[in-house]
Amino acid sequence: MLDIELIRENPEAVKAGLTKRGMQTAIVEEAAKLDVRRRELLTEVETLKAERNAVSKEIGVMKEKTDREKKIAAMRSVGEKIDALDSELKEVDEKLNGIMAVIPNIPFDNVPAGGEADNQVVKEWGEKPEFDFEAKPHWDLGPELGIINFDQGVRVTGSRFYVLSGAGARLQRALIAWMLDLHIRQGYTEKYTPFIVKEVTVFGAGQLPKFKDNLYKDYEEDLYLVPTAEVPLTGLHMDSILEADQLPLRYTAYSPSFRREKMSAGRDVRGIKRGHQFDKVEMYKFTVPEASQSEFESMVADAEATCQALGLPYRLLLKAAGDTSEAAHISYDIEIWAAGCKEWLEVSSISLVGDFQARRAAIRYRPKGGKGTAFVHTINGSGLGLPRTLIGVLENNQQADGSIVIPEVLKTWMGGIDVIRPEAG
């Protein structure tokens, strides 16, 4: 959520941000109008309330009956006016909040304008593996090794579900454990959070209202399955005021992510690249505004280090405004090269959110030496999405006989397995 004052004082900047994302700007005017109306109503209704408060106090100490009755009658009609204005105010408030909830964050100046096609590759790391045989995609490798079973996923649940088996399941678990340990060494505190959350929690992270159709919801309890650990992590400090010396808070969390993927029906249906349920290790930071840029950069480096340690060739993309998430000022994507399906796969998206989520979720802090409170800045990034990382590991480390060499860093968790062979499944 943007600061309404920004719309009041610099609507052009807000419009420019929307334009950069390829959006219409009419809602800015609408918000500005509602804001003016809101304050008119406030002034009016608060004057009446002040009057009522003052007279009610008098009534409390009055002895004379007739006067007293007169004042009570007068206040009764003031009360009616207040009720009418209050309900109009409520309407205006709701409209304004509705609009404010869909105005995205303003992209930084260095974010390229445009959509997905305008994303800029800013860095490439590692060599794409060369094979002297035809590299197989994971949807062939997995079933052949007996470590990915698509049929069973469909049998149990439906399309876009799969089952990992034996060394495959273990490999994913190894990746999760290793990544968490890595992030702990990088200075993050591990969190285990609920995977089912309240609506306000989803709203706070900025996933609602926009992604309503992409979320799984328990209508009986009014709860949502998390689409990413970013949601519960943002929620950890909802409605609270942190002390400046507590910051920065750096968290890492493993969680499954549940997405209905209604918006990408028919896309990426093959393999495990895009499922309704996938695991992820997330990084998240709460910082003071002055530190958010450097904390953002170090998070990008932390995510890159994960790919590097696994020996996965990757490229770093600066996302264009239209492809940057609503909540973010700026985002980088990390895409790893998958040698079998021969494509770049997004395994991480790191976003500097500024105070956008903090304002929605009411996460504040007391600036040192300063007065009052201010909103914290938040930064989030995947410490890699699991299925796609798994794809990279499988496809890039395959050998002519169809076996997979386990990356060195994961061996501790693989119980002595250093090569996955068909019989290991």
Added chain:
RNA sequence: GGAGAGGUGCCAGAGUGGACGAAUGGGGCGGUCUCGAAAACCGUUGUGGUCUUAUGGGCCACCGAGGGUUCGAAUCCCUCCCUCUCCGCCA
């Protein structure tokens, strides 16, 4: 799931219709005292909104959440949420 108790400021805890944004104690902050500290004493100490010729002030709102009654609600009524204790049941 059943029965009961309760949710008030940073914490503890009072307040059952009017002078209560809220007693009292603790903590924090500032000060006096001191070579310094402790103790003691004095002062101060919430958040948000809005208005304002404004480094200050006015007003409004907030005592779990949302409604209602009333001239007036922390206080009365309704609904919901949460916590604790006991019983039952299932991981």
